[in-house]
Amino acid sequence: MRTFARLLTVAGFSLLLLSSAQAADLAAEDAAIRALDVEWLAAVNAKDATATAAFYAEDGQIMPSGAPAAVGREAITAVWQSFMGLPDFAMNFEPTRIVIAESGDVAWEIGFYDLSFTGESGPVSDHGKYVVTWTKVNGRWLVGADIFNSDGPQS
């Protein structure tokens, strides 16, 4: 019976270890995604379209208003280049909610953005909202879909 009890203890600890290995550290994943958002925004404001596109998965999509979705990093780079080419382009975006799966492999994010540039008839500013979806690929969070729209008519 002592051997039996000892084996049950070993089995119990094994189960504990297994379940802790399977459950993701959601606070750490949340912090990782927020850190990526900060780096991503820095790449945007540095007007580095290639670095900006590298935050998306190979099959990621950017889905701008008024144009079809652009799929893949090359097409995503071109979309960002068109934004970054606007005179006095500047952007801010911030997550307001991040939801992460218990398994730590899929997440989605809601946030807002502010965009400004100088248009043909003067300064333009736009405030809107976005959803970014994330998937972990080889241990790294990458953007699967990036969609956004304006809260008001473009001014």
Next chain:
Amino acid sequence: MRTFARLLTVAGFSLLLLSSAQAADLAAEDAAIRALDVEWLAAVNAKDATATAAFYAEDGQIMPSGAPAAVGREAITAVWQSFMGLPDFAMNFEPTRIVIAESGDVAWEIGFYDLSFTGESGPVSDHGKYVVTWTKVNGRWLVGADIFNSDGPQS
């Protein structure tokens, strides 16, 4: 040693049972979400705004172009009522990609929509794209965020 071997076998089967209980049946979850999309679209085309809003989580959001996000079922119902009130309103939407977490509690979906109605100067049709995010609440998939925009300028 025979007791030891038997206990190891029991422990092994326990681990197998545990891991199969934890891993979600992703094909079944995918089918469940696609079935919900079909029901949701039927509620939209029945012009039942309350039934349409019931597909969203209590804290879900609809994020239309040209307006701030509407949060919660009451606000979501009002947004759908405004769409459904358009003369000859009709809608189609279809997922093109659904990504589900291994844990089966979080998912996201990309798709396209077609919207038509009769405007002041005649028939209007709009084609665009959307992202819908899902979270499982008490065993039921509910929409966390629903955002969409047009592929072209509104005609």
